[in-house]
Amino acid sequence: MSIVTTSTPSSSGSNEETSAVAERTARRCAETALFMRDHVLSLVSHDLRSPLNAIHSWAYVLDRKIDTNDATAQRALEGIRNGVEQQVKLLESIVDTTRAETKALALKRAPFALRPLLDETIGDVRDALAVRRGVALELNSPLAAQQMDGDRERLAAALWLLVAFAVEASASGATVTLDADVDASTFRATVAWQATSAALTDAALPHVLENFARAQATQPREASRISWVLGLCKRIAEAHDGAFEQGEWADGQPTTLKLRVPLAGA
Structure with missing residues (x-):
């Protein structure tokens, strides 16, 4: 299994790359807010x-x-x-x-490689938030040339939110891990970290998600309902005939976010 650890920004990043990351981050934040509404x-x-x-x-x-x-x-x-x-x-x-x-969420399905999507997700969250928060990111995945048929842009938004939310809810010095693999028919992504409620609402820390969204995520959840800010992940997973799951939240304890999506549309 290959392991990619990203905890510091790339020193070779160009202005164009920095601008592209900032643009994608702004778009992801807007999409997150829209789907939360x-x-x-x-x-x-x-x-x-x-x-x-x-x-x-x-x-x-x-x-x-x-x-x-x-x-x-x-x-x-x-x-x-x-x-x-x-x-x-x-x-x-x-x-x-x-x-x-x-x-009615429209999808633009097309074949795409999974590994570049994972690397892009880790890189964008690292550059936009993780480095400034002192949070390390790890990508654990055996994926290399595997492809899936789906809406790459939609899935990119869902993966970005999984990792970004975990970073938002992590204390400085913590590590957020993205595990990703495929079985015969399904792409599976799991983000794991140690939940820290104070990190979500500390105004002195850098944030990319809205204040209201972060505050609501610290509140007790009814039954199997997810935090409102993660609505995008749920909608995109279900639009691909997949599923999204938010693990139980206990301050100071390990928790997970899981996304499962079929490799090919029905």
Whole structure:
């Protein structure tokens, strides 16, 4: 297995290379914010519809129990119904309409080599954040000439976010490891590091992700839900018929982010 450790910036990097890294980083940050917004709106839409459906059902039960001659009770019931209808229309006209832009994620599939993508990811995160944070990056992978059929740009964004988030959540002197390999049909990438909540929210440290996104990631998660900032990873994995998994978070303990994507589209 080949191991590439990157902990210092390349001294031979040209101005053009530095500019290209800065441009890709800015684009990745914007994409992360866009997909986080979409992820949050999806949660809002789902979580609001459940109680609204319950209110609507109980209004139907009350309608059968309330005296039709009781004008006050009938007005109260009508108010409940109107309130539910207004909330549903609000979800449809604002939340669902806003999500429509990214709900159906278009992919531009083409064959591409995996190893250059991994090297580019490590290099970009190293130059944009890891060196300034004093965090070492390691790439452990036997991949050489292996290829996959997928949307390279989308997958590059997902891998970048995996590594960048881990660096954001690491203390100075820590090491973030990206393990990547393939089996007969799947590309697998796992980022491992030691979770440090304070590193995510320390304003004195360099950051590339939004304050709000980093702060929310330190909060307890419900069931199997992921941190909002990682919505991009989930959407891109699922668009490729793959899966994304965020490991349990315990401050000071090892944790992981895992991405699995079929090597070829269905």
